[in-house]
Amino acid sequence: MSLSPATFRLLTAALLAAAASPALAAADAATASEGAAAATADPGAVSAASPSATSIIVTARRDQDRLPDQSGTLIFAGKLGDIAVLSDLAPIPNRNLRVALADIPGLLVSEVSNGSWASLSYRGLGEPHESWNILTLQDAVPAVPDMYSYPAAYFIPPLEAVERIEFIRGASGLLYGPQPGGAINYVLRGPRREAGAEGQARLTIGSWDARAGLASVALSDGRLAADGLVQYAEGDGPRRVNSDHEQTTARGRVHWLGDTVTATLALDYYKGDFGEPGGLTRARLAADRRDGSTPRDRIVLERLAPTLAIEWEASDSTQVTARAFYSRFERTSWRQAGGGFGQVTPDANVLIRQRQVFDTAGLDLRLRHDFGAGAQHTLTLGVLGHTSDAPVFVDKGASNSDFNGTAGALARVRRSGDTLAAFGEVKLGFGDVQIVPGFRLERLRQRVTETLDLGAGSATGGGPGAPNGPLGNRENTATVPLYGIGVTWDAAPTLRFVANASRGFKPLLYNDGVTFQAGIDAAGTFEPSYAFTVEAGLQAEPAPPVRIDASLFRVEFENQVGFLAGPLPALPPFGAVGAGGAxxxxxxxMRNQGVDLALRLDLVGPQGLARGGSGTLRLSTNLQLLDADFTNGPARGFTPQYAPRHLLRSVLAWIGDDGARAGLTFTSVGDQEGADNNVADFALRGYEVVDASVEWPVLGGFRVGAGVNNLFDERYAPRVRPGGGGGFDPGAPRNVYVSIGWRG
Known part of the structure; x- marks a missing residue:
């Protein structure tokens, strides 16, 4: 017997609630005070008297890498998530997310060879390009041009300054945003709460003339605190031509650390200038993985983002948070006209300049109130207002070195969006059982209007050659209800069962229906995508040195926006698409289902299998097995792109009591499809990569470090892109770095 998707979801929600009934009966004899005592004894719990201004997702103690039941104005009971504690690793330079995210099961890193942005995906939910399906935050604040209409992860904070990375899985993160792939938060160190001062500095050099310097300082008198950091990095990159980069990151913060109120005013600045060497055909990749195809393409990213965060403990049972944020994000790219998939673009072809400007602002207000005997229940409510204005300017250069677009305007597009969201959850505590229903209601308005749309004219010179084409004019207004329910049952002090069912939403993007890339055709209309995720798992510690996490999941993703690779015939309203296009x-x-497994084992240490004098030798490994298929639509019967059947990561880490760190990271990714219709020219072969790093303290607060990425020099391509300038993006060959740092 087959069930409709709607019936399946309703039954799942009912089963989750029913699953808690035996546990509720068993817990009925427990008093409310015993429930409150159990909550107090939770090692992951956080006292409301110690709010943190650095994280909206988790404010657990720094020695914890599991989600607490609640923190601040947020509830995590009934949700599954992961925390990567970067302070357990040697400092990670050069944006190596493959290493930084190795402790988060199922989060696929689709590496970008010039490091210009993060390309992440989760459980096969769409192309990872620029992490469109995941909400990216830094210290609680969206770090993307527009969290609804353009959630591209162009900005990554310096990983050497990141304390931990938090990830809420899939649609269970619906209180942090609608993205179906979950929410990822980079938490920087600080603020300093004790009176005094501290600082650190680091210099790093590496392969391909890579150079980076980072300095930070933190001051505090116990009430008023301030901190700041600046990083500069540059290098030639792993490709021989046009793979250079230059980046500047700066941040300043001022904190008020009161008894009941914590306030943080922050200002972030980032600018990155990257060469874009282009993709390769499979044959060119095999011949020379350091080759390129677009010797003049570039992208410049600039972000200025002030934020204000306030946390107020109104009473022992009530807490309020408010976050106001604004960002001005500019993305300017130059692409040579007339390129082909994986082929060298003719040098004579002129440059096309595309400039996108995003002015985005938002206000997030949240309230948490504990109630009931012993305060065993918790209610959270919140609202989010969000607005953006994002014009696009496309101009043609008069030559291959004209970066100003003096040959004339090609396109002008006005884009704007507004969203109002209301959300809430209630945690009902019954002894060892907690039931957490939640909701989110989105009211979205988005408008995209073309005022100019001209053909490119000659690829080698001259002004725009075609008359004004059909002008797009799209306005979408929608009210979207989302919901979820979670259950947590502490069957024993070291055994917890968690289940969650949630519905997520991917809004239409600004660039749906609009394309400026050669070889890419786009539908005239798009439908938004919806995800329904069911997950059930356990967290167990059968012995002090051993920790096990396991879960089963199933995701139904409706109306996925993806691409079909060419060659494709000309069918209304489309044009013909050639090989290498899309x-x-x-x-x-699609229907994606599978299992996540994670094991952490302390081999040597105070609680390890073998006793050590100091420090801990730890093995952590995680595996995702994924079965993904399209169930209807144009791609029915195919495997979704970037949905490998297995994703395995293992980390062997030495964590010394004196600050020494050493790590060996193994990554294994199965075969992947690079197009939703599984065209062989886009297939990505599986690969295995090993990374090694070490940092050792020496005299006077100084530390020396070194590392080797891709230790065994694996030849692989983690991503592929269609169209002009597209092709296979090769993984970086073996490369090394050394560093010297100071902290005091």
Missing amino acids: RRQNVGS
């Missing part, structure tokens, strides 16, 4: 459209609905 057609962007709603490609159908």
Whole structure:
């Protein structure tokens, strides 16, 4: 017997609630005070008297890498998530997310060879390009141009300054945003709460003339605190031509650390200038993985973002948080006209300049109130207001070195969006059982209006050659209800069962229906995508040195927006697409299911299998097994792109009591499809990569470090892109770095 998706979801929600009934009966004899005592004894719990201004997702103690039941104005009971504690590793330079995210099961890192942005995906939920399906935050604040209409992860904070990375899985993160792939938060160190001062500095050099310097300082008198950091990095990159980069990151913060109120005013600045060497055909990749195809393409990213965060403990049972944020994000790219998939673009072709400007502002207000005997229940409510204005300017250069677009305007597009969201959860505590229903209601308005749309004219010179084409004018207004329910049952002090069912939403993007890339065709209309995720798992510590996490999951993703790779015939309303090109459209609905397994084992240490004098030798490994298929639509019967059947990561880490750190990271990714219709020219072969790093303290607060990435020089391509300038993006060959740092 088959069930409709709607019936399946309703039954799942009912089963989750029913699953708690035996536990509720068993817990009925427990008094409310015993429930409160159990909550107090939770090692992951956080006292409301110690709010943190650095994290909206988790404010657990720094020695914890599991989610607490609640923190501040947020509830995590009934949710599954992961924390990567970067302070357990040697400092990670050069944005190596493969190492930084190795402790988060199922989070696929699709590496970008010039490091210009993060490309992440989760459980096969769409192309990872620029992490469109995941909400990216830094210290609680969206770190993307527009969290609804353009959630591209162009900004990554310096990983050497990141304390931990928090990830809320899939649609269970619906209180942090609608993205179906979950929410990822980079938490920087600080603020300093004790009176005094501290600082650190680091210099790093590496392969391909890589150079980086980072300095930070933190001051505090116990009430008023301030901190800041600046990083500069540059290098030639792993490709021989046009792979250089230059980046500047700066941040300043002022904190008020009161008894009941914590306030943080922050200002972030980032600018990155990257060469874009382009993709390679499979044959060119095999011949020379350091080759390129676009010797003049570039992208410049600039972000200025002030934020204000306030946390107020109104009473022992009530807490309020408010976050106001604004960002001005500019993305300017130059691409040579007339390129082909994996082929060298003719040098004579002129440059096309595309400039996108994003002015985005938001206000997030949240309230938490504990109630009931012993305060065993918790209610959270919140609202989010969000607005953006994002014009696009496309101009043609008069030559291959004209970066100003003096040959004339090609396109002008006005884009704007507004969103109002209301959300809430209630945690009902019954002894060892907690039931957490939640909701989110989105009211979205988005408008995209073309005022100019001209053909490119000659690829080698001259002004725009075509008359004004059909002008797009799209306005979407929607009210979207989302919901979820979670259950947590502490069957024993070292055994917890967690289940969650949630519905997520991917709004239409500004660039749905609009494309400026050669060889890419796009549908005239798009439908938004919806995800329904069911997950059930356990967290166990059978012995002090051993920790086990396991979960089963199933995701139904409706109206996925993806692409079908060419060659494709000309069918209304599309044009013909050649080999290496693609057609962007709603490609159908998918069903992704699988298992996540994670093991942490302390081999040597105070609680390890073998006793050590100091420090800990730890093995952590995680495995995702994934079965993904399109169930209807144009891609029915195919495997979704970037949905490998296995993703395995293992980390062997030495964590010394004196600050020494050493790590060996192994990554294994199965075969992947690079197009939703599984065209062989886009297939990505599986690969295995090993990374090694070490940092050792020496005299006077100084530390020396070194590392080797891709230790065994694996030849692989983690991503592929269609169209002009597209092709296979090769993984970086073996490379090394050394560093010297100081902390005091």
